[in-house]
Amino acid sequence: MVNLLACAGILTGCKPLPPSKPEAQFTPEEARGAQVFHAYCARCHYPTTTRGLKGPGLQALTKVKAMPSGAPPTDERITQTIRHGHGMMQAVPVGDEDLQYLLAYLHTL
Numbered sequence: 321m322v323n324l325l326a327c328a329g330i331l332t333g334c335k336p337l338p339p340s341k342p343e344a345q346f347t348p349e350e351a352r353g354a355q356v357f358h359a360y361c362a363r364c365h366y367p368t369t370t371r372g373l374k375g376p377g378l379q380a381l382t383k384v385k386a387m388p389s390g391a392p393p394t395d396e397r398i399t400q401t402i403r404h405g406h407g408m409m410q411a412v413p414v415g416d417e418d419l420q421y422l423l424a425y426l427h428t429l
């Protein structure tokens with residue numbers, strides 16, 4: 321059990337993920353982005369763990385080499401995923417401004 325807990329990131333090969341930025345240090349943009357995330361994404365994605373909900377957990381999304389699909393976690397690919405959907409995920413109608421905040425937030429994870 322202890323091992324299981326210490327090794328929660330099976331998909332990451334048990335390498336510790338870089339830490340998320342503490343909420344207290346968020347810029348105004350990142351804080352807005354967190355609200356956007358809660359409005360549009362949180363019902364399907366956990367932000368601070370890699371554990372899946374309806375979709376994969378997004379911890380350290382922009383800091384890992386590849387997203388679950390294998391695509392690099394660039395702003396471009398993430399935007400494409402949100403705008404056009406990806407596999408089992410449908411497109412999510414996030415406005416242009418909110419999308420910029422959301423990307424800023426995703427970089428804190």
Ligand code: HEC
Nearest residue numbers: 360361364374375376387388389391402406407408409412
């Ligand atoms: C209704 C549920 C749902 C919502 C809402 C949702 N997602 Fe997803 N998301 C999924 C599922 C399911 C997958 C897995 C898709 C697959 O690989 O088939 C996924 C996959 C992803 C991926 C990984 C893509 C890849 O290339 O591996 C990212 C990044 C992502 N979502 C981000 C977001 C963001 C950001 C939002 C909010 C704007 C969001 N999702 C909203 C269900 C959702």
